[in-house]
Amino acid sequence: MPNTRLLAGKAVHPVGLGCMNLSHAYGTPPSENEAAALLLKAVDLGYDHFDTATLYGFGANETLVGKTLKPHRSSILLASKCGMGGVDGKRVIDGRPETLMQQAEASLQRLQTDVIDLYYLHRWDKNVPVEESVGALSRLVEQGKIRAIGLSEVSAATLEKAHAVHPIAAVQTEYSLWTRNPEIAVLQKTRELGAAFVAFSPVARGFLGGLRDISALEEKDIRRPMPRFSPENYPANLRLLDALQGLAAQAGCTAAQLGLAWLLAQSGHILPIPGTTSPQHLAENFAAAELEIDAAILQQAGELIHQGSVAGARYPAATQAEIDTEEF
Secondary structure: OOOOEEEOOEEEOOOOEEOHHHOOOOOOOOOHHHHHHHHHHHHHHOOOEEEOOOOHHHHHHHHHHHHHHHHHHHHOEEEEEEOEEEEOOEEEEOOOHHHHHHHHHHHHHHOOOOOEOEEEEOOOOOOOOHHHHHHHHHHHHHOOOEOOEEEEOOOHHHHHHHHHHOOEEEEEEEOEOOEOHHHOOHHHHHHHHOOEEEEEOOOHHHOOOOOOOHHHOOOOOOOOOOHHHOOOOHHHHHHHHHHHHHHHHHHOOOHHHHHHHHHHHHOOOEEEOOOOOOHHHHHHHHHHHHOOOOHHHHHHHHHHOOOOOOOOOOOOHHHHOOOOOOOO
8 A cells, every 4th residue: 555645535645745935935946947847856756745825936836836737737636825925026915705716716827727626725814704715715616616625824713613614624834843833732623623734844944954054045035034043043953953863863864854754653644745946855855754763763853852942933923923823
């Protein structure tokens, strides 16, 4: 039996590909040709779950993914998101039904597909009841434009309200050794409701990948204002990374692979979606699902890096105010 997990009614490889950084967020993205080559390499390796969004590159990422993966459309699970987009070059959270319907139509065109397998509300717009936003998405299901509904960065209470309107197939939230917020309530709630849990930034925004020199981050890199990457906090976090790399060496893998294996071991309904621009990391991330790592090493990894040992908050205050996730 191949190693798969269930997402939106489809059996997929446990590790998917987050496509954001091919267009957006972490400094200058690769050229379109390089990005397309990486996507095709992912298909060759066996990746069958690709995650994009209206927001990424303000549509450019969906266009790239749609064009490149069109020949493989029938063999992949394609996920995208609405409710957060670019308006006049600025990021705007807007969960009004009419906005979501318009964004879905634009997503379908850019992705060059008749139906999106999994469509997430990227952020709950706190000015719009979540029931209204999910109601709009349920109409898209009825129209055959999306197959399943997901939510991103929501609390267990919001998830429950949404699920009462239409079954929620997946919740996507940041989860890694150093971000444990889902453990407060959402992991358990997704399990109860039969929803998958999709973990974004599972290698801690490159931290577990061995990012050492934060001064080299470009000015517009989204990590720059994040407290964990500040010059005050990062040196303390690097000491944790040193120790984790020692554990990974014992396990015969990289620190990023150990972080992914740890995540996969937390529950059978977790599917991490690391992003990368490196073909080598692309292959290593995918292979992490096949690693057999001693339970004692996984436990040590979890005891080493967690919300209590990491220096700095996950987000700056302004970003924190936009999300609904439970906090320690």
